[in-house]
Amino acid sequence: MSPRAAWRLEALGFEDVNDYVAGKADWLANGLPREGRAATVPYAGDLVDADPPTCRPGDTVARLRERLGGGGDAFLLVLNERRIVLGRVRRGALLRAEPSAGAVDVMEPGPSTVRPNVPARDLVRRLTDRGLGSAIVTTPAGRLVGVFRRRDAEERLGGIERSGPPHR
Amino acid sequence: MPRSVDLAQVRRLLAEGAQLVEVLPAAEFAEEHLPGAMSLPLKDLDARTAARLDRRRPVVVYCYDGL
Numbered sequence: 001m002s003p004r005a006a007w008r009l010e011a012l013g014f015e016d017v018n019d020y021v022a023g024k025a026d027w028l029a030n031g032l033p034r035e036g037r038a039a040t041v042p043y044a045g046d047l048v049d050a051d052p053p054t055c056r057p058g059d060t061v062a063r064l065r066e067r068l069g070g071g072g073d074a075f076l077l078v079l080n081e082r083r084i085v086l087g088r089v090r091r092g093a094l095l096r097a098e099p100s101a102g103a104v105d106v107m108e109p110g111p112s113t114v115r116p117n118v119p120a121r122d123l124v125r126r127l128t129d130r131g132l133g134s135a136i137v138t139t140p141a142g143r144l145v146g147v148f149r150r151r152d153a154e155e156r157l158g159g160i161e162r163s164g165p166p167h168r
Numbered sequence: 169m170p171r172s173v174d175l176a177q178v179r180r181l182l183a184e185g186a187q188l189v190e191v192l193p194a195a196e197f198a199e200e201h202l203p204g205a206m207s208l209p210l211k212d213l214d215a216r217t218a219a220r221l222d223r224r225r226p227v228v229v230y231c232y233d234g235l
Binding site for chain 2 (some may be wrong): 001003008010012017018021026032
């Protein structure tokens with residue numbers, strides 16, 4: 001539809017017409033702000049932990065153990081310099097690996113991800129149905145948006161229902 | 169000739185003062201749209217409705233996914 005609109009504007013004499021072909025779907029899938037009635041519906045990207053434990057491919061297992069520490073996180077995400085998600089290292093894998101091994105040696109490559117514009121309530125339901133506690137949220141290009149934790153999201157969704165929609 | 173642009177180019181154009189135009193039906197615009205966009209549905213796009221746009225500034229049109 002937008003290509004036809006662009007050509008029509010050009011025919012009407014507009015000289016600098018640009019067609020964002022990937023459109024609204026691309027904008028929302030990148031977790032960017034939105035307006036309108038549906039903006040009050042929380043998306044996955046609204047409720048992520050945007051600063052989860054991460055590491056670089058060359059980091060050693062010893063360093064990853066330190067980073068994960070005794071906290072409640074079950075995994076670290078392996079990111080490149082552009083924050084593209086390369087893999088996931090689970091706590092259990094760290095315990096079994098040699099301290100000198102690299103993150104890239106113990107990671108699960110290409111973990112499943114979801115886009116930030118999935119409605120948060122739908123994602124909670126999907127995770128619950130599959131017995132999962134979290135989901136990795138990335139842009140279509142694979143850049144990390146954050147980790148969506150089911151329990152946190154359930155609490156926040158409950159709070160939103162009591163007090164109104166989130167502020168973006 | 170209209171130029172196809174990606175997300176990075178859109179953001180740059182907007183920062184430079186481009187006008188953002190959603191060409192989907194008005195009901196879809198009301199439901200959800202990009203910040204600062206104006207609604208100019210393709211079915212209504214003619215010289216009269218296009219007069220709302222500033223001809224001196226770049227225009228970025230979008231729909232849902234180009235189809």
